[in-house]
Amino acid sequence: xxxxxxxxxxxxxxxxxxxxxxxxxxxxxxxxxxxxxxxxxxxxxxxxxxxxxxxxxxxxxxxxxxxxxxxxxxxxxxxxxxxxxxxxxxxxxxxxxxxxxxxxxxxxxxxxxxxxxxxxxxxxxxxxxxxxxxxxxxxxxxxxxxxxxxxxxxxxxxxxxxxxxxxxxxxxxxxxxxxxxxxxxxxxxxxxxxxxxxxxxxxxxxxxxxxxxxxxxxxxxxxxxxxxxxxxxxxxxxxxxxxxxxxxxxxxxxxxxxxxxxxxxxxxxxxxxxxxxxx
Amino acid sequence: xxxxxxxxxxxxxxxxxxxxxxxxxxxxxxxxxxxxxxxxxxxxxxxxxxxxxxxxxxxxxxxxxxxxxxxxxxxxxxxxxxxxxxxxxxxxxxxxxxxxxxxxxxxxxxxxxxxxxxxxxxxxxxxxxxxxxxxxxxxxxxxxxxxxxxxxxxxxxxxxxxxxxxxxxxxxxxxxxxxxxxxxxxxxxxxxxxxxxxxxxxxxxxxxxxxxxxxxxxxxxxxxxxxxxxxxxxxxxxxxxxxxxxxxxxxxxxxxxxxxxxxxxxxxxxxxxxxxxxxxxxxxxxxxxxxxxxxxxxxxxxxxxxxxxxxxxxxxxxxxxxxxxxxxxxxxxxxxxxxxxxxxxxxxxxxxxxxxxxxxxxxxxxxxxxxxxxxxxxxxxxxxxxxxxxxxxxxxxxxxxxxxxxxxxxxxxxxxxxxxxxxxxxxxxxxxxxxxxxxxxxxxxxxxxx
Numbered sequence: 265x266x267x268x269x270x271x272x273x274x275x276x277x278x279x280x281x282x283x284x285x286x287x288x289x290x291x292x293x294x295x296x297x298x299x300x301x302x303x304x305x306x307x308x309x310x311x312x313x314x315x316x317x318x319x320x321x322x323x324x325x326x327x328x329x330x331x332x333x334x335x336x337x338x339x340x341x342x343x344x345x346x347x348x349x350x351x352x353x354x355x356x357x358x359x360x361x362x363x364x365x366x367x368x369x370x371x372x373x374x375x376x377x378x379x380x381x382x383x384x385x386x387x388x389x390x391x392x393x394x395x396x397x398x399x400x401x402x403x404x405x406x407x408x409x410x411x412x413x414x415x416x417x418x419x420x421x422x423x424x425x426x427x428x429x430x431x432x433x434x435x436x437x438x439x440x441x442x443x444x445x446x447x448x449x450x451x452x453x454x455x456x457x458x459x460x461x462x463x464x465x466x467x468x469x470x471x472x473x474x475x476x477x478x479x480x481x482x483x484x485x486x487x488x489x490x491x492x493x494x495x496x497x498x499x500x501x502x503x504x505x506x507x508x509x510x511x512x513x514x515x516x517x518x519x520x521x522x523x524x525x526x527x528x529x530x531x532x533x534x535x536x537x538x539x540x541x542x543x
Numbered sequence: 544x545x546x547x548x549x550x551x552x553x554x555x556x557x558x559x560x561x562x563x564x565x566x567x568x569x570x571x572x573x574x575x576x577x578x579x580x581x582x583x584x585x586x587x588x589x590x591x592x593x594x595x596x597x598x599x600x601x602x603x604x605x606x607x608x609x610x611x612x613x614x615x616x617x618x619x620x621x622x623x624x625x626x627x628x629x630x631x632x633x634x635x636x637x638x639x640x641x642x643x644x645x646x647x648x649x650x651x652x653x654x655x656x657x658x659x660x661x662x663x664x665x666x667x668x669x670x671x672x673x674x675x676x677x678x679x680x681x682x683x684x685x686x687x688x689x690x691x692x693x694x695x696x697x698x699x700x701x702x703x704x705x706x707x708x709x710x711x712x713x714x715x716x717x718x719x720x721x722x723x724x725x726x727x728x729x730x731x732x733x734x735x736x737x738x739x740x741x742x743x744x745x746x747x748x749x750x751x752x753x754x755x756x757x758x759x760x761x762x763x764x765x766x767x768x769x770x771x772x773x774x775x776x777x778x779x780x781x782x783x784x785x786x787x788x789x790x791x792x793x794x795x796x797x798x799x800x801x802x803x804x805x806x807x808x809x810x811x812x813x814x815x816x817x818x819x820x821x822x823x824x825x826x827x828x829x830x831x832x833x834x835x836x837x838x839x840x841x842x843x844x845x846x847x848x849x850x851x852x853x854x855x856x857x858x859x860x861x862x863x864x865x866x867x868x869x870x871x872x873x874x875x876x877x878x879x880x881x882x883x884x885x886x887x888x889x890x891x892x893x894x895x896x897x898x899x900x901x902x903x904x905x906x907x908x909x910x911x912x913x914x915x916x917x918x919x920x921x922x923x924x925x926x927x928x929x930x931x932x933x934x935x936x937x938x939x940x941x942x943x944x945x946x947x948x949x950x951x952x953x954x955x956x957x958x959x960x961x962x963x964x965x966x967x968x969x970x971x972x973x974x975x976x977x978x979x980x981x982x983x984x985x986x987x988x989x990x991x992x993x
Contacts, residue, residue, distance in 0.1 A: 278647060278656035298687035305673055305684055312675040312716075383670045384688055385647035453585075540649045541558065 281537035287389060287529050295386050299397075302390060306369075306398035321405035325361045329354050336474050345476050347505065354413045355504050356473040356497045359435050362403040363493065364464045366436075369395035370443025371460055374451040378543045388536040389529070392443040396436055414504070422506035431499045434514075434521055438492050441524030444532040452535075452542050471497050477513065489513045492521035547659055548740055548771040549622040549645065554654035556615040556640050556795075557594050594652055614640040615651070616795040624660075624739075627772040629786030629803065631779070631810050636792040638775045639744065642666065645773065646742050660739030660771070663690050667744070669729030674718035678709055678728055681717050685732045699735045707731035734761045740771040745778070760964055779807055783921070783951045784964065804852025808949045819851040821945050826866065830940035831930070834872055837940050838907065839864040840928050842948040845916070855921060855952040855959070855972070862911040863928050870904040874939070875931040878912050881944075883923045888970060892931070900933075917959055917974035919950045920967070 292299070311317045329350060336342045337349030344352040373391040374381065381388070450456035468474070471493035480488050488494060495517025498510040576583075594611075615637045622628050632638050643649045645656060646664030671688040672681050682703055686696040696703075704710050707728040709720070717725055743762070762785055765772055776782050782789060782803065789806040791799040799806045808819075819842040823829035829836040843860035844850045853859050861878050879890040891912050893899075898908075925947045930939040956962050959974040 274659070274661050276647070276656075276658040276662070278644065278650065278658065280653055280655075281650045295687075297691075297693040300693070301680075301684045301687050305676060305680070308680065309673060309675045380671050380688065382643075382648060383666045384664065386688065386690070537650045540643070 281534075283534075284530055285533045287533060288387065291387055292389070295390065298386055299390050299394070302394045303397045306394055307401050310398075310402075318401075318405055321402040322409045324402075325354075325357050325406050326409055328357050328361070332357070332474055342475050343479065345478060348417060351413055351417050351419070351505070352476075352501075353474065354410055355501050356471075358403065358406050358410055359431075359496055359500050360468065360471070360473050360493075361406065362399055363435060363439050363496070364467070365402065366396050366399040366439035367442050367446075368460055368464060369399065370439050371446035371450055371456060373443070374447040374539060375454070375457070378451070382540050382543060388539060389444070389532055392447040392532065393440060396440045396443060399439075400432075400436070410504070419505060421504075424503045424506055424509060427499065427503045427509060431496060431503055434492070434499065434518060435496045437521045437525045438496065441521065441526075441528040444528030445524075448532045448535045448539075451539050467493060470494075473497055477510070485512070486516075489516040490520050492517040492524070495521070546623045547621060547657070548624045548626070549659075549773070550657040551618055551620050551641075551645075552655045552657070554615055554618045554641075554644060554651045554656060555613065556637075556644060556649070557652045558612045558614055560610045560612055613795050615644070618654075618792075618795070618797055620790060620797060620800060622771060622773065624771055625769045626788060627774065627786050629782040629789040630773060630775045630792060631777070631782060631789060631807070632792035632798075635794075637795040638792055640795075641792065642742055642744055642773070642775055658740065661690070662740045662742060663736045663738035664742035665689070665733050665736070665744065666742075668726060668733050672717055672725065672729060675716055677716055678713045678720070682728065682732055685729060686735075689733065689736055690738065691736065695737075703731045703735050706734060738770070740773070741765055742773045744775050763964070779810075779922075783807055784954050804850075804949070804951060807951070808851035819946055819948050820849050830942050831865070832939055834869045835865055835867050835874060835930055835939045837863070837865050837928065837930070837942065840926065840942070840945045842926070842946050843911070845913075851947070852949050852951050854916075855919070855950050856916045856957065858916045859914045859919070859948065859950075860911045861914070861926055861928075861946075862909060864907065864909045865930065866907045867903050867905050871902050873900060873933055874898070874903050874908075875933070876910040876912075877929040877931045879927040879929070880914075881925045881927070882970065886970060888919070888924065918971055920969055920972035921950050921952050923947060923949050 311320060314320065316323065332353050333350045337344075337353070342349070370392040373395060374388070377391050446456050446460070470491055472480075477488070477494065477498050489512060495510075495514045498513045499517075501507065502509045618637070618641060630638050630641065640649075642664070643666070644651050645658070646662065646666065648664075648666075669685060671685055673684065676684065682700065683693065683696055686703075687693065704713065707724075707730075709724050709728050712720060712724065717728075720728070762772065762774070772785075774782065774786055786803055788801065789799075789803045790797055791806050791810050799809050820839070821841075822839040823837065826836055826838070829838060831837050839862075841849050841860075841862040841864075842851065842853070843862055844853050845858040845860070847860075861880075863876050863878070865874075865876070867874070876893040877890065880888040882888055893910050893912070895910070925944045927941070927943045928945045929941045932938060952958050952960055954960060954962065954964055959972045960967055
C-alpha cells in the first residue's frame with residue numbers, strides 16, 4: 265500500500281497486500297493528533313471511578329517492593345552488593361512495572377480495539393504504541409516513590425544521571441518491540457492472551473530485579489547480556505546509585521532492543537492488512 | 544489536476560468460509576484429533592487470508608468447492624470530483640466490502656484503487672466513543688479518529704456542540720448520556736467533517752425521523768459543496784433524492800451503473816423481472832382467448848415516453864393494447880395497482896363514454912388510464928391488467944404484475960413533500976390545497992383586554 269501525501273492534493277493507491285513495507289512516518293505524523301488523544305484516553309480512563317486515582321501508580325510498585333524486601337531481603341537474605349534491599353529493589357521494580365504493564369497492554373491493544381479496526385482506517389501501528397506512551401505517566405508518578413526512597417537513604421545524584429533519558433528510551437523500546445510482535449500475533453491467535461501472564465512472570469526472573477547481576481556465573485554473562493531488560497535494570501541502578509555504568513550489559517542490550525523494535529515494526533506492517541479479515 | 548476522484552481497477556475480494564470440523568467417532572480418535580488440533584488450527588487460521596493457491600491467470604477455479612466466498616469479483620468504475628454516487632444492491636451483494644476497501648479498512652485480494660484527495664469514511668457514527676470520557680473529550684477523540692486535526696476541531700467545536708444540542712452535558716462522562724444524546728453528539732462530529740471525498744454507509748438507518756432529516760439535509764449540503772460522495776444505502780427514496788448516479792451491485796459484480804431512475808428501477812424490478820413495458824409479439828401466446836387478446840401493456844409519463852422511473856409531480860399513463868379477434872362483445876379494460884407491500888392502492892375501469900355498453904368490432908384498441916401527478920407516494924407499483932365483461936364472473940384475461948414503475952421525488956420543493964426530506968407516512972401522497980387564517984397576537988390581546 266503505497267501512498268504519498270500533500271495537504272492539498274493527496275493521492276492514495278490501494279493495492280493487495282504483499283511483501284515487506286517500512287513504517288510510513290509521514291502518515292504517522294499526519295495522525296499525531298489522534299495518537300495524542302488515544303494516549304490521553306488511556307491515561308484518563310485507567311483510573312476512572314477509583315478512589316485512589318493516580319495514587320495507584322505509586323501503590324502498585326510500593327506493595328511489590330514491600331513484599332520482595334520482606335521475602336528476598338529479610339527471609340532469603342539475597343546478596344545485593346552491599347546496597348540496602350529496599351533501595352536495591354525500588355530502583356529495579358519501578359522500570360520493571362512500567363515495562364510489564366506496557367507490554368501486557370500493548371499486546372492486547374489490537375484485540376481490544378477490534379471494534380475500531382473494522383470501522384475506520386488510521387495507521388494500525390498506533391494501537392500497540394499507545395500504551396507504551398500512556399504508561400509513561402504511571403512511570404513518572406512512581407518516580408516520586410523512588411525520590412522518597414533516595415531521600416530516606418540519603419543517596420545524592422551523580423553525573424551518571426545524564427544517562428537517564430537514554431535509559432528511558434531504551435526502556436520504552438522493549439514493550440514497543442514486543443508489543444508490536446505480540447499484538448500482531450494476538451489478533452490471529454488468541455493464545456497470546458493466555459501466555460502473557462506467565463511470560464511476564466518468567467521475565468521478572470530473567471533480569472536482575474530481585475537478585476544482582478553479579479550472581480550470574482561468568483560463562484553465562486554474554487548470553488545474559490543479550491536480554492535488554494538486564495541492560496535497563498542495571499543501567500537504572502548505576503545511573504541512580506552512581507555505581508559504574510554497566511556497558512557490558514547496556515551495549516548488547518541496546519542492539520537487541522533495536523532489533524526487536526525493527527523486526528516488530530516490520531512484522532506488524534506485514535501483517536496489518538489481514539487484521540480485519542481474521543477478527 | 545485531473546477530475547478523477549476515485550478509480551477502481553478490477554478489484555477482487557475473497558474470503559475463506561469456515562472450515563468444517565470433523566467429528567470423532569471414538570475415544571482414541573477424539574484423543575488423536577485433540578493432540579493434532581493445534582497444528583490443524585494453526586493451518587486453519589493461517590489459511591484465512593492466503594489465496595496464493597487460488598489466484599492465477601485462469602478463471603477456471605471453482606471457488607465454491609474451495610470454500611471461498613468471492614465478495615467482489617472484477618469491480619471497476621470511476622468517480623469524478625464532485626459526483627454523488629449511490630451504491631445499492633441486495634444483502635451480500637458486496638456493498639460493504641467495497642466500502643471497506645475504499646476506506647482502507649481491508650485490502651483487496653486483487654486489483655487496485657486510486658484515490659485523489661482526502662477521504663473520510665463513515666461506516667458508523669461514534670467510532671471510538673469511550674463511555675468513561677466526557678462529551679468534550681469524546682468529540683476530540685472521535686474527530687481525530689475520523690481524520691480531523693486538533694486545530695480543525697478547535698475551530699468547529701462550538702458549531703459541533705450547537706448541532707448536537709448537548710452543551711449542558713459536555714463535561715459529563717458519555718456513559719451517563721441517553722442513547723439518543725450519544726448518537727446526536729456522534730453525528731454532530733461526523734457532520735462537520737470536511738473531506739474531499741466522503742464515503743458513507745447506512746448510518747442514516749439509526750435515529751428517529753427528525754435525526755434522519757438532519758442527516759439527509761446535511762448530506763445534500765455536502766453534495767452541493769462540490770465534494771465527492773459515495774453513499775451506500777437500502778433506503779431507495781434517500782438514494783433517489785441524493786444521488787444522480789447509482790451503481791447496482793449483485794453477487795460481487797457491477798450489474799448496472801448509470802442515472803438514478805434507470806438503476807433504481809432495475810434494482811426494484813430485478814427480483815420480479817417486471818418493467819414498464821410488456822409486449823407479446825406472438826399473438827397466439829398472448830393472454831386472452833379467441834375473442835380478445837392482450838398485445839401490450841406500457842407505463843408512460845405525461846409526455847408519452849415509456850418509463851419506469853416517474854417524477855412524482857407528473858401524470859402516469861397505464862396503457863393497454865389489445866386486439867379484438869371476434870367482434871360483437873362488450874369489453875371493460877380494468878387496471879389494479881399494488882404497492883411494494885402488496886396493498887391494493889386502487890382499481891379503475893374504463894369509463895370512456897365512446898365504448899361504454901357498446902359491442903366492439905374487430906380491430907386493435909389502445910386504452911390509457913391517466914393517474915394524475917402528485918397523487919401516488921414514492922415507491923414501486925405493480926400493475927394488474929384485466930379485461931372484464933359485464934357478466935360478473937367472466938373475464939377475458941387477468942395478468943398480475945404485468946408492468947411496474949417507480950415514483951420518485953427529487954425534492955425540488957414543489958411536490959407534496961415540499962422541502963421536507965424525512966419520512967412521510969401514507970399509501971398516497973396527494974398535493975392538497977391548504978388554507979391558513981391568521982389573527983395577529985396584539986390585536987387579540989387588545990380584544991381580550993377591552
